[in-house]
Amino acid sequence: MKANIAIIGTGGTIAGRGESSVNTSAYACSVVSVDEILSGIPELASLANLQAEQLLQMGSENFATEHLLLLGSRISRLLQQDHVDGVVVTHGTDTIDETAYFLHLTLKSMKPVVVVGSMRPPSALSPDGPLNLYNAILVASSPASRGKGTLVVSNDEIHTARDVVKTSTFKLESFRSPYGPLGYVVEGMPRYYREPARSHTLETPWSIEEIDRLPEVGIVYAHGGIDAGMVDAVTNARMSGIVYAATGNGNVAEHVVGALLRARREGLHVVRASRTGSGVVIRNGAQPDDKYDWLVVDDQAPQKARILLMLALTREARSAELQRMFHRY
Structure with missing residues (x-):
């Protein structure tokens, strides 16, 4: 039985478009809808039952505290629905590590939440977004991902939101964790090799449902x-x-x-x-x-x-x- 995965679009490079296929760093950000992104990857239909919504459409350098609260609240409501098995958020890479860590500390669910972006727009000659999104849905659909908090999937790697940071302006392997990834996606299979060591989600005192502002x-x-x-x-x-x-x-x-x-x-x-x-x-x-x-x-x-x-x-x-x-x- 296929998992039911909710996809939330927020913009970013994964939703960008360049003037030509060789524009991998210079392009218009956040101009492609999440529905258009999904329709361009027909292989996704075999992975999970997908429902998509466009919550935001902006480069993540524009994310402010009110956007964190809005996104967190929407994900929380989705996770509370019995038919939703996991959530994937498409996000700009500039502050993906900050958003993911905020969700890691404030969501109260064992269900997988995966934040994913790309270093190249879909219009590029060799975009990384389609496979990143494919892998993110795989990870969100996997029972092995339950209870690990919020994850960031990029370049075939699965990172815990606590550790991962962006380390390059353009390289596909930009996302790194100082202790290495939790695991990898290999031939359509998430493989985990370690667990998050620090408390998260159900083990923190913060709930997105109780936060209306941030200092x-x-x-x-x-x-x-x-x-x-x-x-x-x-x-x-x-x-x-x-x-x-x-x-x-x-x-x-x-x-x-x-x-x-x-x-x-x-x-x-x-x-x-x-x-x-x-x-x-x-x-x-x-x-x-x-x-x-x-x-x-x-x-x-x-x-x-x-x-x-x-x-x-x-x-x-x-x-x-x-x-x-x-x-x-």
Whole structure:
């Protein structure tokens, strides 16, 4: 019996179109409907019973918190329907890792949710979108995918939403996880080799059904000679937190420490992250976090840390509890 899979279109490169078949990086984004995408892949009919809807139509660089809430709420309603076995979201690759992680932490279902995009538009000479979408539906239809939270499928790989990040502007193998994928799609069969280690979905305190707004958190990207005024700008914007994407192991230049301390005194939570792309930021390592009442990301990429802090602040303001969340999720 074929699975019943709901497809939600939100735009992105997978819904793009170039002027010629050799335009793989220069093209119009988010101009093809999800129905048109599906009709161009006749092989999908043999995989599952599909129902499709166009929820959004935009490049994912335009995704804001209200779009995360809208998408999460719609997926949640679909997952509650008995006849829906899983959900696939077509999404732009720019912020696919952020959206997927938000869903990973807020959806309350064992059913598979797969977010998929492409690095080349459907009009390209060798587009990756059709096979990515085919594989995503395969993964969403597989009983082996139940209970693994939100997944991102790309280039024959299955990644957990917690770890995956985009690492290239154009390569098909752009999506990487620091610990490797959970598994692969091989000849039409999802094959899993590891499980997500951190808590997600049913094991988190956040439910999309209970969230009507998210506090804003800014990211400041460190570099040599950074002006401390960049931190002050976020503080003055009256956000709820700052993720400082620091150099190395969360190192903070001496002349920036004062600005981050001011931010904390103003009530913003300060989280030390790293711009390196992998590794663990050690608490009380490069900075005296206990003394300053700062937080560290553990191994989270800055953009993932922002998602987690926004969610954490909907329920908690105590630093010790916030730090515990960074070490658990």
